[in-house]
Amino acid sequence: MSYSRKMITGERIVKNGFINFWRNIWLSVAAIAMMLITLTILLFAVIANATFGHTISDITSHIDVSVYLKDSVTDAQRSQLIQKLYNIDNVKSVTYLNKTQALKNYEADNANNPDLLSAISQTDNPLPASLNIKPKDPNQLQSLKDFLDRPEITAMQSDPTSYSGDRKAAIDKITSATHFFQQAGVAGIIVFIFISMLIIFNTIRMAIFNRRDELIIMRLLGASTGFIRGPFIVETMLYGLVAALLSLGAVAALFAVASQTLQASSLGLLDINYSNNYFRNRLWQILTIQILAGIIIGAVSSLIATRRYLKHHR
Amino acid sequence: MILLDRVSKTYNRRGVALERISLHVEPKEFVIIVGPSGAGKSTLFKLLTREEKPSSGKIIVGGMDYEHLKDRDVPLLRRKIGVVFQDFKLLNNKTVFENVAFALEIAGISNNEIKHTVPKVLEIVGLKDKANNYPQELSGGERQRVAIARAIVRQPKILIADEPTGNLDPKHAWDVISVLEKVNRFGTTVLLTTHNMEIVDKLKRRVVTIEGGQIVSDKAQGKYRNQ
Numbered sequence: 001m002s003y004s005r006k007m008i009t010g011e012r013i014v015k016n017g018f019i020n021f022w023r024n025i026w027l028s029v030a031a032i033a034m035m036l037i038t039l040t041i042l043l044f045a046v047i048a049n050a051t052f053g054h055t056i057s058d059i060t061s062h063i064d065v066s067v068y069l070k071d072s073v074t075d076a077q078r079s080q081l082i083q084k085l086y087n088i089d090n091v092k093s094v095t096y097l098n099k100t101q102a103l104k105n106y107e108a109d110n111a112n113n114p115d116l117l118s119a120i121s122q123t124d125n126p127l128p129a130s131l132n133i134k135p136k137d138p139n140q141l142q143s144l145k146d147f148l149d150r151p152e153i154t155a156m157q158s159d160p161t162s163y164s165g166d167r168k169a170a171i172d173k174i175t176s177a178t179h180f181f182q183q184a185g186v187a188g189i190i191v192f193i194f195i196s197m198l199i200i201f202n203t204i205r206m207a208i209f210n211r212r213d214e215l216i217i218m219r220l221l222g223a224s225t226g227f228i229r230g231p232f233i234v235e236t237m238l239y240g241l242v243a244a245l246l247s248l249g250a251v252a253a254l255f256a257v258a259s260q261t262l263q264a265s266s267l268g269l270l271d272i273n274y275s276n277n278y279f280r281n282r283l284w285q286i287l288t289i290q291i292l293a294g295i296i297i298g299a300v301s302s303l304i305a306t307r308r309y310l311k312h313h314r
Numbered sequence: 315m316i317l318l319d320r321v322s323k324t325y326n327r328r329g330v331a332l333e334r335i336s337l338h339v340e341p342k343e344f345v346i347i348v349g350p351s352g353a354g355k356s357t358l359f360k361l362l363t364r365e366e367k368p369s370s371g372k373i374i375v376g377g378m379d380y381e382h383l384k385d386r387d388v389p390l391l392r393r394k395i396g397v398v399f400q401d402f403k404l405l406n407n408k409t410v411f412e413n414v415a416f417a418l419e420i421a422g423i424s425n426n427e428i429k430h431t432v433p434k435v436l437e438i439v440g441l442k443d444k445a446n447n448y449p450q451e452l453s454g455g456e457r458q459r460v461a462i463a464r465a466i467v468r469q470p471k472i473l474i475a476d477e478p479t480g481n482l483d484p485k486h487a488w489d490v491i492s493v494l495e496k497v498n499r500f501g502t503t504v505l506l507t508t509h510n511m512e513i514v515d516k517l518k519r520r521v522v523t524i525e526g527g528q529i530v531s532d533k534a535q536g537k538y539r540n541q
Binding site for chain 1: 392403420
């Protein structure tokens with residue numbers, strides 16, 4: 001077949017695909033709806049995965065150990081202590097916070113609470129200076145703890161060392177929850193892809209059944225397999241395309257309308273603003289993935305459906 | 315040229331449909347194939363259009379040996395053979411013009427060429443003024459002429475007409491037959507099956523009689539069951 005004939009045939013296949021799409025509009029709607037659900041779940045899974053990951057690294061980076069120093073500790077003693085802390089393997093950084101800064105921070109934190117602010121003042125600053133230690137690995141705090149528990153060190157401390165221990169437990173929970181959601185997400189995506197492929201498969205089989213006379217005539221008139229099959233595949237790829245656009249639109253609308261509600265319902269564990277930004281910043285990537293996934297799901301199911309038919313009707 | 319050499323076709327369920335049929339048809343010949351229902355006429359045509367494969371024997375049409383024909387070449391073969399059926403097999407949601415154009419669309423012919431060719435062919439079958447009608451609006455004879463137009467629009471070397479007059483009254487039957495004769499005069503080999511004794515006898519063409527899956531007579535200017 002010459003090049004121009006191939007072009008003409010390709011054009012006709014696409015055109016017939018569009019015609020089929022409209023001719024079976026209700027079947028198309030059903031298939032698109034199913035595909036829409038599948039792609040939306042896929043999208044949610046991707047966003048949720050990113051958000052969980054972000055939340056974990058965010059909390060992890062906030063884990064620190066605060067050593068509160070007595071007012072009597074001299075500059076020399078403090079420098080020595082900092083030096084010793086740096087000798088411990090797991091210590092990433094040590095920041096010194098003097099009394100004045102501690103007070104400023106306190107005032108900033110409680111700017112909306114005049115009662116608390118009036119309780120302390122510059123002249124009689126009860127807040128201790130502190131060393132803020134960031135560990136490299138928040139799960140390996142034992143060596144640091146051992147060091148800080150030495151009597152000569154505790155002697156310098158005004159208050160017991162503050163570990164973000166409660167946070168550690170929360171992080172562990174979130175990590176295992178993330179793991180669970182990842183697995184559930186993958187399983188869910190597989191199940192929904194399977195269901196939408198089944199539905200598209202049946203849609204195409206019904207379309208084939210509706211048009212069997214035409215297909216037989218096409219065969220007898222010498223239509224190539226591609227010419228018969230092509231429009232069905234174009235039709236299902238259209239399902240994927242439409243579903244991908246709708247899915248993206250629906251998720252965008254959800255973020256636009258319900259960000260606040262989502263933030264509240266996530267119990268503060270997840271940063272929905274991050275999800276929102278993640279979604280917005282990767283809009284084109286996400287759209288591409290959605291469209292590709294939709295088109296592939298559609299094409300594969302219609303390929304299987306038409307292959308079965310064409311095998312039995314030469 | 316059509317050549318069948320000791321061709322047999324056996325179905326798993328129905329048994330033997332054709333048994334060692336040998337037939338040679340020259341280019342531009344007009345051959346009528348007669349025989350009772352179930353004699354094997356339709357099987358013969360299905361072998362020629364490759365809807366069925368022979369159980370044994372050799373088939374060569376227009377220099378193409380069916381033994382070496384790949385599945386993906388079958389569409390190309392079918393585009394070289396025009397087929398007309400008793401039940402017309404027209405698409406009822408397409409106009410006369412679109413039905414004929416359909417055969418060209420399948421073959422990848424450009425829209426310009428289609429616009430140019432289809433009216434000419436409709437003129438040959440005498441339906442130029444019905445181009446925009448739908449099949450339901452036509453008589454049986456007219457429908458069959460649309461089917462013939464569709465079969466010949468790609469200028470096939472061979473036209474197979476399987477009982478084209480089976481559903482038609484005598485007047486319309488003759489309309490269809492005269493179109494087939496016209497097509498034959500233009501140089502197309504015509505293979506026609508019919509149960510209509512009058513048509514067979516009046517045409518005075520080569521008649522091949524098939525009974526029980528075998529050729530029982532083959533006569534130039536033959537008559538209906540005249541062995």
